Amino acid sequence: MTSPSTPQSDPTWLSIIKLLRWNKPAGRFILMVPALWAVFLAARGTPPLPLVGVIIVGTFVTSAAGCVINDLWDRNIDPEVERTRSRPLASRALSIQVGVAIAILALLCAAVLALYLNRFSFLLCVAAVPVIVFYPTAKRVFPVPQLVLSIAWGFAVLISWSAVTANLEPATWVLWSAVILWTLAFDTVYALPDRQDDERIGVNSSALFFGDKTPIAVGIFFTGTAVLLALESQFMALNWTFWLGWSLAIIFWAKQVYDLLQPEISPTLYGQIFGQNVIIGFVLLAAMISGTLLA
Numbered sequence: 001m002t003s004p005s006t007p008q009s010d011p012t013w014l015s016i017i018k019l020l021r022w023n024k025p026a027g028r029f030i031l032m033v034p035a036l037w038a039v040f041l042a043a044r045g046t047p048p049l050p051l052v053g054v055i056i057v058g059t060f061v062t063s064a065a066g067c068v069i070n071d072l073w074d075r076n077i078d079p080e081v082e083r084t085r086s087r088p089l090a091s092r093a094l095s096i097q098v099g100v101a102i103a104i105l106a107l108l109c110a111a112v113l114a115l116y117l118n119r120f121s122f123l124l125c126v127a128a129v130p131v132i133v134f135y136p137t138a139k140r141v142f143p144v145p146q147l148v149l150s151i152a153w154g155f156a157v158l159i160s161w162s163a164v165t166a167n168l169e170p171a172t173w174v175l176w177s178a179v180i181l182w183t184l185a186f187d188t189v190y191a192l193p194d195r196q197d198d199e200r201i202g203v204n205s206s207a208l209f210f211g212d213k214t215p216i217a218v219g220i221f222f223t224g225t226a227v228l229l230a231l232e233s234q235f236m237a238l239n240w241t242f243w244l245g246w247s248l249a250i251i252f253w254a255k256q257v258y259d260l261l262q263p264e265i266s267p268t269l270y271g272q273i274f275g276q277n278v279i280i281g282f283v284l285l286a287a288m289i290s291g292t293l294l295a
Contacts, residue, residue, distance in 0.1 A: 015088040019071060019102060020064040026278050027067075030186070032059040033281030034179040035156035037288055041175065041236055042164035045292035050116070055160055058113045065106035066132045066152070072099050073136035081197040121163040128155035139203040146191065146206040150183035171235035178228035185221035185253075186277040188214060189260070192270050215260035222253035229284070238291030245287025249280045 010018070017023050035055045039047045071078065071089045078090030088094040107129070114125040131152045138145035157176045162168055184206065191198070191207040192214065198205050210217040226249065233242050256273045259265070 009093055010088075012094070015093045016098075016102060019068055019088045019094060019099065020106070021067045022060075022064065026275050028060050028063050029278045030274075030281060031063045031153060031156060032056060033278070033285060034153060034175075034182075035059050035160040036285050037179075037281075038157040038160035038172070038175060039164055040285065040289050041171070041232070041292065042161040044236075045289050047164060051163055054113050054116045055163070058110060059156065061106055061109045061113065062128075062132070065103055065110060066135070068099055068103040068106060069133055070136045072096065072103065075099075077201060077203065080201045081194055083194055083197075117159070117163045118166050120166050121159050124155060124159045124162060128152065128159070131155065139198075139205065141204075143204050143209045144206045145204055146184055146187045147180075149187055150180045153183040154179050171232060174228055174232045174235060178225050178232060181221045181224040181228065182277075185218045185225065186274055188218055188221070189256070189270050189273045192260075193267060215257055218260060219253075219257040222257065226250050226253070233291065236288075236292065238288065239294050240291075241294055242287045242291030245283045245291075249284055252276055252280050 009015075014023075021027055032055075035058075036052070039052060039055055071087055074084070075089040075096065078084035078087050084090055089096070089099050110125070114122050117125070131148065135145070135148050135152055138148040142148060154176045157172065157179050158168060161172045161175070188206040188210070191205040194205065195207050198208055206217070207214050226246065229246060229249075232238075233246070256276065259269055259273070
């Protein structure tokens, strides 16, 4: 009779990939989407391809840095949460020193990419760093930490738009506001399965703050997003093709809120809604591009 085999730990390179969350690209793409919305709208559908490349790589690197910084702050909290206890720093698969080194390296890579941008955009990149670094502390002191994350997400709009125009316009702030509300919606859904663990260990989340009214709050955030994107289309004079993507997004968002309102919810629903919003983001991107080019 053979004894059961002991689970093998991941090799270091795979633990680093997991620390950067590159094994879960949905979270990287959902940051990339607002940046691409901004750069294509600001450039009226035809941004310089090198700039698009810098933004794509920059969002991957910056979001990776944010994930590592978050895990460094939460290395003693994550083991108490079912969803996060297997993260490399929480499980001690990687040391704090390795985590700090990777975070610094990721931020340096982001800084090098930011040098491609104009001075105003570069300064916005610098301004985003404290928000990224201190966002994880928000859950300890602020009742709706997802709002802080939304503001961090919003920098993707400001940086990308100003990289094209070297300034910020009223349309920029409308898009920024839409991204704030959209991020509040999908990240509140993302926080729902952690409610019991978060309450037990004493950290805040929007899912706890809104309590039983969370599905209604998410619906309000999605509605606000839709209204602001409609206003953005007026600023940018987008044509009818934009409204096709916009209408499809509203149908998905309405269905998601309906599902959240049901008395019995599958534990997989929250991840599905998060993934669907990645797709919705790219559908809206395609609608913005076509709505600009065909206007």
